[in-house]
Amino acid sequence: MQTATQKLPDTELITARIGNEWRSADQTTAIIDPYRGDTVAISPVSTQRDCDDAIAAAYRAKDEMAAMPGYERAKMLRRIADNLDARADEIGLAMARESGKAIRDCVHELHRSAGNYRLCAEEAVRIEGEHFPMDATANGAGKLALALRFPVGVVSAITPFNAPINLATHKVGPALAAGNAVVLKSSPKTPLCIHKYVQAIVDAGVPVGAINTVYGDAVGPQMVSDPRVDCVSFTGSIPVGKIIRNSAGMKKVALELGGVGPTFVAPDADLEMVAKSLAENSMALAGQSCVSVQNVYVHKSLYEALVESTVREVGKIRIGDPLDPATQVGTMIDEAAAIRVEGVIERAIAAGAKAVRRGTRNGAQMDGTVLTNVTQDMEAVAQEIFGPALSIIPYEDLDPIFKMISDSPFGLQCGIYTNSLDLAMKTVRSVRTGGIIINGTSRWRSDQMPYGGVKDSGMGREGPKFAIRDMTEERLVVFN
Secondary structure: OOOOOOOOOOOEEOOEEEOOEEEOOOOEEEEEOOOOOOEEEEEEOOOHHHHHHHHHHHHHHHHHHHHOOHHHHHHHHHHHHHHHHHOHHHHHHHHHHHHOOOHHHHHHHHHHHHHHHHHHHHHHOOOOOEEEOOOOOOOOOOOEEEEEEEEOOEEEEEOOOOOHHHHHHHHHHHHHHOOOEEEEEOOOOOHHHHHHHHHHHHHOOOOOOOEEEEOOHHHHHHHHHOOOOOEEEEEOOHHHHHHHHHHOOOOEEEEEOOOOOEEEEOOOOOHHHHHHHHHHHHHHHHHOOOOOOOEEEEEOOOHHHHHHHHHHHHHHOOEOOOOOOOOOEOOOOOHHHHHHHHHHHHHHHHOOOEEEEOOOEEOOEEOOEEEEOOOOOOHHHHOOOOOOEEEEEEEOOHHHHHHHHHHOOOOOEEEEEOOOHHHHHHHHHHOOOOEEEEOOOOOOOOOOOOEOOOHHHEEOOEOHHHHHHHOEEEEEEEEO
């Protein structure tokens, strides 16, 4: 793993992968290290022609990918996994420098992504159809009916900056496992690690055109509307997700959007364990996760003690140089993001909230904030804050809180700490959300599980087995 004292690489030049070509661009943009302020890389800004060529390359490759046997796709995916493990330090360093994420989290993300590709390899040989009994009617008697699954063709994958490699893997891995070709557009904030990631995929021997990249937000609409694209998989904000859903027409669409991280603490919860978990899962990645703990609802009997313990645990988190292996939390993605979060906190305090721990901002770096005395209409509670801040709210009865959350626009994941099976099952039955974590926070995720939201928090599910369903289509076959 790299350390803060090692010599850093010179500014690197990023090129787009289009078919069998690494393509530069006339227009470029500088990628700035949010901690050091120096230029990490020069990224291309893709044009409409670049995007057209990338989609055309994927379209040409889709038949070869569809014809590749499952065992060959599985071997290919395992080679990609091996490359990511071998290059984890190099790609992790690029991610830490351009995103400000702690180096230890970046390297871990690379190894996690390699494991995710191995899960995809397992699923590549398990894509199943279904047999339908036809003798339920006289018309069907004597016939054999099967539903088979086939790759959709071309997948547009649009990914964010906060977990750039693993969230790209959750799209590219299942797409390749299902026999599709991909056009990938990363966040403009984290193109260098994606460039190196795609190099690892290409070096694993994927067919020409199976993986293509474009850079810059200008080509996003084209990736959604082009008629050669069969499926759009997007992770990002709710407003952009709605635009994609309205622009995609009859394409298949998978959207993993935002949430407000509700986590409930019952009177029987282990106070110290809960406080440590709340602190870590609200502040990790500088709070830049769509399932970060944001709103904590605690029974009034534990309220004061939990506030005190959580403030203490937040204060233990080591914030510093992202390249220092001892750092737990680096910076936010840039100073503008930190200023935005600082404004949300200031407006909450002006409206009556109390900052029992007020984090400070230094450029793009922010210390953790803990708010109390908040109301449900405050922006810090009602909207996704996407930063290192959480609100702790006392309750007497969970029923109205469950109803409020179920009626809200958000429904990604929530967590509840309790030793009561009855309360756990009541939460499962009462809260309309994509996932409920018992004795864990809203932020818990394992890559093989069906992960995703309902309502404005998204549609479709990630996890290799479940994403493959979104990236394949069912075809009915009847034998007379």
